Every structure is written in structure tokens, then in C-alpha cells.
Amino acid sequence: MGGVSERSTHVVVIGGGFAGVACARTLTGQPDISVTLLDRNGYHQFQPLLYQVATAEIDPADVSYDLADMFAEHDNVEVRTADVTAVDPQTRTVTLADGGTVTGDVLVLAAGAQANFFGVPGAAQHAYPLYTLDDALRLRERLREVYVEAAAEGPASAGEITFVVVGGGATGVETAGALAELVGTILPRQFEKLALIRSRVVLVDHGHAVLGPFGPGAQAYAAEQLQRRGVRLRLGVTATEVSADHVTLDDGTTVPTRATVWGGGIAAAPLVGACGVGTGRGGRVDVRPDLTVDGHPDVYAAGDAANITGADGLPLPQLASVAQQAGRCVGFNIIAAACGRPRSAFAYHDKGIMAMIGRDAAVAELGARHHELHGRIAFAAWLGIHAYLMADARAETNAFVTWAEEFYLRPGHCPQRLLTPPATTARSAS
Numbered sequence: 001m002g003g004v005s006e007r008s009t010h011v012v013v014i015g016g017g018f019a020g021v022a023c024a025r026t027l028t029g030q031p032d033i034s035v036t037l038l039d040r041n042g043y044h045q046f047q048p049l050l051y052q053v054a055t056a057e058i059d060p061a062d063v064s065y066d067l068a069d070m071f072a073e074h075d076n077v078e079v080r081t082a083d084v085t086a087v088d089p090q091t092r093t094v095t096l097a098d099g100g101t102v103t104g105d106v107l108v109l110a111a112g113a114q115a116n117f118f119g120v121p122g123a124a125q126h127a128y129p130l131y132t133l134d135d136a137l138r139l140r141e142r143l144r145e146v147y148v149e150a151a152a153e154g155p156a157s158a159g160e161i162t163f164v165v166v167g168g169g170a171t172g173v174e175t176a177g178a179l180a181e182l183v184g185t186i187l188p189r190q191f192e193k194l195a196l197i198r199s200r201v202v203l204v205d206h207g208h209a210v211l212g213p214f215g216p217g218a219q220a221y222a223a224e225q226l227q228r229r230g231v232r233l234r235l236g237v238t239a240t241e242v243s244a245d246h247v248t249l250d251d252g253t254t255v256p257t258r259a260t261v262w263g264g265g266i267a268a269a270p271l272v273g274a275c276g277v278g279t280g281r282g283g284r285v286d287v288r289p290d291l292t293v294d295g296h297p298d299v300y301a302a303g304d305a306a307n308i309t310g311a312d313g314l315p316l317p318q319l320a321s322v323a324q325q326a327g328r329c330v331g332f333n334i335i336a337a338a339c340g341r342p343r344s345a346f347a348y349h350d351k352g353i354m355a356m357i358g359r360d361a362a363v364a365e366l367g368a369r370h371h372e373l374h375g376r377i378a379f380a381a382w383l384g385i386h387a388y389l390m391a392d393a394r395a396e397t398n399a400f401v402t403w404a405e406e407f408y409l410r411p412g413h414c415p416q417r418l419l420t421p422p423a424t425t426a427r428s429a430s
């Protein structure tokens with residue numbers, strides 16, 4: 001395997017998301033450590049902005065960065081595009097879809113998560129999850145299809161177009177807000193024929209408020225802003241079935257839909273459950289305070305694949321900042337163990353939580369005390385945090401900042417056009 005595997009500790013990282021990249025980055029330049037970073041796509045995808053790809057606000061290339069490029073200057077990191085199909089934690093050997101195997105001295109499970117449909121009939125077949133770039137492009141294509149058909153049919157026969165978003169967490173709220181803006185403001189401005197078609201977005205959640213982890217002030221603000229954008233909230237009801245053209249709710253009603261977006265929850269990547277290590281909530285790997293897996297001192301798990309306990313004894317949320325900090329901690333612990341030093345317990349530095357509803361409307365609860373902000377100032381905080389997260393993956397964030405300027409300063413403007421196909425190539429890292 002060339003130069004990298006001749007070093008004394010060989011680390012195999014599964015997954016080039018926030019956790020895997022942060023871990024590999026921490027290990028760059030270590031003379032006695034070599035890293036093989038395996039990812040099925042070969043690119044890092046910036047999940048927090050996927051809904052903007054789906055709603056044609058930004059280009060797919062702005063949220064996907066070539067992993068080989070990101071580590072091109074680091075000769076101790078080898079990136080391989082490979083789908084991992086099995087993991088043996090005893091021997092720290094991974095099997096790849098092409099039948100090959102890779103064995104490390106240390107293994108890092110950072111394969112992330114996937115949509116959890118909670119067994120709702122029809123959801124896996126008909127709903128559109130939003131966890132990968134492919135998911136975002138599939139949803140975008142579906143929206144395009146709906147409006148191309150509607151434009152061809154004309155307003156009289158197209159009827160009212162409804163989209164359902166299941167899940168009132170950050171993913172559902174951000175998607176519903178962006179979708180409402182796309183179908184209510186942007187498309188009618190871009191295409192005269194569509195101005196006469198009535199479109200609406202319905203957001204369904206079994207809870208009685210949106211944005212569950214936020215405080216009541218932020219929840220009320222988000223609900224009001226969504227409604228102001230024309231989103232109809234159906235709270236306190238559960239989706240019991242999803243079909244191609246309607247969603248059934250547990251109060252006995254049905255909502256017609258042209259596409260159902262699934263923001264209903266996540267479970268760890270299937271690979272994680274098949275490893276034979278202890279898993280808990282959401283199928284995630286239970287980890288020790290130093291992020292190693294019980295009984296396997298040289299196997300670590302981080303990010304959405306791991307159940308990590310916070311200082312208050314509660315599980316940490318599935319957030320990019322948690323994944324990034326945990327990935328770094330794994331990297332430092334690998335270095336410590338290789339040098340014969342004790343490993344450290346992971347301590348999460350909580351920078352807060354935030355969600356964007358639309359132009360001028362965001363909510364943020366900043367810092368460990370979750371100081372609440374709304375509106376423009378929250379939008380600015382959202383922008384800063386996302387630019388910071390993005391900067392870990394790529395050297396410059398120009399495209400993101402340009403998008404933010406356009407978004408903020410030119411209401412109603414949308415640099416992308418839904419009805420034209422997007423450019424899809426992953427960007428280079430700098």
C-alpha cells in the first residue's frame with residue numbers, strides 16, 4: 001500500500017464525514033502514524049446545507065468536497081473510495097464491497113447515520129429523506145418534475161400542489177421554510193405560468209411544538225415564522241402511512257402530497273449495527289468516555305454513529321459540532337496511545353444550537369447556557385457557525401458567503417433555477 005502503511009500505527013477510518021475528517025486531520029503530520037480514510041462516495045458532504053441543494057438555493061458542488069484533494073498535501077493519509085460492507089472489531093479488519101480487505105492497528109467507526117422511518121408503512125418507498133447529497137438531488141429532481149408537469153398542464157388542470165414535510169426538528173423546519181419560499185415566492189417570480197398555481201407546504205410532527213430541543217420562545221418564534229411563510233403546521237399528529245400521493249395521519253385525516261420529505265429521525269448507518277459491538281439508542285455504538293468501544297481498546301466510534309454521553313449524563317445530540325469535536329478527540333487519543341500516554345475523556349464544548357427558517361428568520365441558542373437569539377442576529381450567528389464548520393473541510397468558504405450575501409441582501413433572488421439541472425461535480429478542497 002505504498003508509504004502510508006510502513007509507519008508503525010496504521011489507523012483505518014470508516015467515513016469521511018465531520019467525525020472522520022476531523023480525526024484524519026488531527027493525525028496529519030504524525031511521523032509514526034499512517035491513516036487509510038475510507039468513504040463510499042470519496043467526497044465529504046456538508047449535511048447542514050443539503051436542504052438548500054434540494055430547494056435549488058445552492059449548487060451541489062458547494063456542499064461536496066473531494067476527500068483526496070483535502071488530504072493531498074499529507075503523505076500519511078491515504079483516501080480510498082470504497083463501500084465498507086463488514087467490520088471485524090476483533091481483528092480490526094474491514095471488508096470492502098469489491099471483496100478486498102483492509103486491516104488496521106486502530107479502527108475508527110465514523111460511518112454516520114441514515115434516515116429512520118420507524119417502520120411507518122410506505123415511508124421507505126415513497127418519502128424523500130435528506131441525509132446525503134444523492135437524497136438532496138433526488139428531492140430536487142422530484143420538485144423539478146412536479147413543476148415541469150404543472151407548467152405544461154397549465155394552472156387550471158395542475159390544481160393545488162401540496163408537499164408534506166414529516167418531522168418538526170431542525171431538518172424539517174429548515175426544509176419546510178426553504179420549500180415554502182421556493183414554491184411560494186421564487187418559482188412564481190421565475191416562471192409566469194407558475195404564478196397562478198397555488199402551492200403549499202404542510203409540516204407534520206407528533207409533538208406539540210416544532211424544534212423540540214429549543215426553548216419555548218424559539219419554538220413559538222419558529223412556528224410563527226413558518227406560518228407567515230405559508231407553512232401549515234399539523235402538530236400533535238403522527239404520520240401512520242406514506243404513499244406516492246398522500247400521507248395518512250393518526251387522527252384519521254389524509255393530506256395529499258406530490259412529495260413527502262422525511263425529517264422524522266435518524267439511526268446509525270447499518271454497518272455499525274452489524275459490527276457485533278454494543279449498540280444502544282438509534283442503533284449507535286455505545287462508547288466509553290475516551291470514545292473507545294467497550295472491550296475493544298483500539299476501536300473508536302465518533303459522530304452520528306456513536307452514543308456519546310455528555311457531562312450531564314445525557315446523550316449528546318447528533319450534531320456536526322459534536323462529530324467534529326469527537327473526531328478530533330479520537331485523533332488525539334490515538335496519538336496519546338501510540339506514544340504510551342493516557343487517553344483523555346471527551347469533553348464537549350457546547351456552542352449552542354440553531355436553525356434557519358428563511359430570510360431574516362433564524363433561531364439560535366448560543367453557548368452552554370443557550371442564550372436565545374431570533375431574527376437577523378440569529379441569522380448572522382448561523383452564518384458564522386456554518387462558515388466555521390465548513391472551513392474545517394475546505395480552505396475557503398467563498399461560495400457559501402456569496403450565497404449568504406445574495407440570500408440576505410436580495411430577497412426573492414435565487415441564484416439557482418429549479419427547472420434547470422444542477423452542476424454536480426464535487427469541489428476541490430481549496
Ligand SMILES: Cc1cc2nc3c(=O)[nH]c(=O)nc-3n(C[C@H](O)[C@H](O)[C@H](O)COP(=O)(O)OP(=O)(O)OC[C@H]3O[C@@H](n4cnc5c(N)ncnc54)[C@H](O)[C@@H]3O)c2cc1C
Pocket residue numbers: 014015016017018019020038039040041043044045046047048049050051082083084085110111112113130131170171269271302303304305318319320321322323354
Ligand atoms: C439535513 C441535515 C441538516 C443538518 N443540520 C445541522 C446543523 O445545522 N448543524 C449541525 O451541527 N448539525 C447538523 N446536522 C447534523 C450533522 O450533519 C451530523 O451530525 C454530522 O454530519 C455527523 O457527522 P458524521 O461524521 O458522524 O457523519 P456523516 O457526516 O454522515 O459522515 C458519514 C460518512 O460515512 C460514509 N459512509 C457511511 N457508510 C459507509 C460505508 N458502509 N462505507 C464507506 N463509507 C460510509 C458516508 O459516505 C459519509 O461520508 C444536520 C444533518 C442533516 C441530515
